[in-house]
Amino acid sequence: MPRPKRIRRVTNPPHFKGFKPLGLPDGGAPVVINFEEYEAIRLSDYDLHGQVEAAKIMGVSRPTFARIYESARRKIAEAFIDGKNIVFEGGKVYFDSDWYSCNDCGCWFNHTEKEQEISSCALCGSANIQPYSEDDDAQLEEVCQCPQCGKEFQNFQASDCNGDICPECSCHMIRKSMSPHRRMRNQKCRMQ
């Protein structure tokens, strides 16, 4: 049995149901675009994120993001060429929004209408607000460490650290957040 699909995060679902071609009699089965495919198009081609970045926003791996994006583009092409309707429906997704905290009344609130810029607290109307981010854990994930000299490097590729080599002692690097027993296995340099 294959591993279950990871649930994709969608921060901005479409606010309408789909598209219809002009000047054609209504008919034929519509092309169904999943919310995750819509989100992939939005992140890549509207917000102009890179694939690595966009994959992180949706909570999937970079190759998975590329597959979702590819499938979305094929569906759009099919609808364009064959003059089919497009409906936005389904997909293995959950909806998420950005959170903010207010420094005056101490409340937390989220932001559902992405089109409008948020400038004041939803409760007391104070402008003293700040966005909430949970990047602390994510950043640890992205740091590669050399097992030999302990030097740390930012992993920009979001790839496995094992492929990177420390410029000082030419060791294979390991992820800083890696569990201790896997860490031992990866300390190839010390064994030699």
Added chain:
Amino acid sequence: MKVAITSTGNSPEAKLDSRFGRCSYFAILDTESQGIEFIPNPNKDSIEGAGPASAQLVASKDVTKVVSGEFGAKVKSIFDSLKIQLVMLPDSEKTISEIIELLNHKN
């Protein structure tokens, strides 16, 4: 615009209920007419699914904002897809009337 506030009692002097799904009452405030309606929560003693059931009740009242102490994981995604704004007030001892005052300050 309508705002739902979770309440421990059915008067404006009651405190904010820190839980959403199993709160005692929902206070539905109409910010235009300043009318408050208190609805007893039928899901108060549910074992499971209190959050989604309460979310449905609140959404049926056409509110655009919900104020509570905390929200569960199931509730959050429901409100996100319904485009209802969530406001969390952790560890708050504020009464319903104080929260209404805060809300009015904005308008």
